Amino acid sequence: MPADVVGTESQIYCLRVNPTSVVYFSATNTATDILTANGLTEFGSFTGLQQLTNKTFNLTAFLEGLYNGSGTMRKAQNEVGAQFPGLTADQVSIELHNSAAYSTKVLTVNNVNLSTTGTTAVTLPGLYSGSYYVTVRHRNSIETTTASPVSFAGTTVNYSFDAPAKAYGGNLLLMAGPGILCHLWG
Numbered sequence: 001m002p003a004d005v006v007g008t009e010s011q012i013y014c015l016r017v018n019p020t021s022v023v024y025f026s027a028t029n030t031a032t033d034i035l036t037a038n039g040l041t042e043f044g045s046f047t048g049l050q051q052l053t054n055k056t057f058n059l060t061a062f063l064e065g066l067y068n069g070s071g072t073m074r075k076a077q078n079e080v081g082a083q084f085p086g087l088t089a090d091q092v093s094i095e096l097h098n099s100a101a102y103s104t105k106v107l108t109v110n111n112v113n114l115s116t117t118g119t120t121a122v123t124l125p126g127l128y129s130g131s132y133y134v135t136v137r138h139r140n141s142i143e144t145t146t147a148s149p150v151s152f153a154g155t156t157v158n159y160s161f162d163a164p165a166k167a168y169g170g171n172l173l174l175m176a177g178p179g180i181l182c183h184l185w186g
Contacts, residue, residue: 007050009033015127018045024125052126053155060160061136061144062118063090067175073116088113094122096132099149106132128152133168134159144171 005012014025014035025037028048035048066073066089073089075082084090091111098104107128114120131149145168150159164170 005035005048011050012048013051014046015049016044016046024051049127052129054126055124055128055152055154056156057094057122057124057152058119058156058158059094059122059134059136060119060162061092061114062161062175063092063114063138063141064173064175065140066090068116069175071117073114073118075116084113087115087117089116089118090114090138092120093137095135095137096124096128096152097135097145099131099133102133102145124152126155136161142171144168 009028009030012028012035014028014037016023016025016037019042025035025039028035035046037046062071062073066076068074075084075088076090077083092114093108093110094112095105095109096107098106107124109122109124112120112122129152131151131153133146133148134150135143135145137143144161146159147166147168147170150157159166161167161172164172164174166172
């Protein structure tokens, strides 16, 4: 094995690292010491990487149009009632952007359930351990991005849009109640 691929052989996976969306393929065939990427749909750059422990990203954000006061949101509605089951108020997308070049998006997680308490917990691959700008997008709100890069060095990362200074450009609206800020409704 090349010197740049290190770890326990049976836990090393073939990984496409370029183009920018990372894709994991099968684990090493320990009998032949070969990494394989089956079912390719595009060319790219590949390496081997030991599967890393996933990270939990805990985010707190409120959507102005659904904000109901007292740190809660109403559930989004459609023509037959609540659009999402359980305690899901609505869904957002979460993006991680390169800390040196915001235009380089490194990860997008779509259809993230945002609870009526404005919280969500997203599992992210352990591969993302640097610092990233985090952008939250919603179908009916102005996107909101962290004012500075957020470190993803630990296994649990917490971020709350609870002060205007924590959003790029300060595009949060202070709501009734201490420390409650909302993404602006589009």
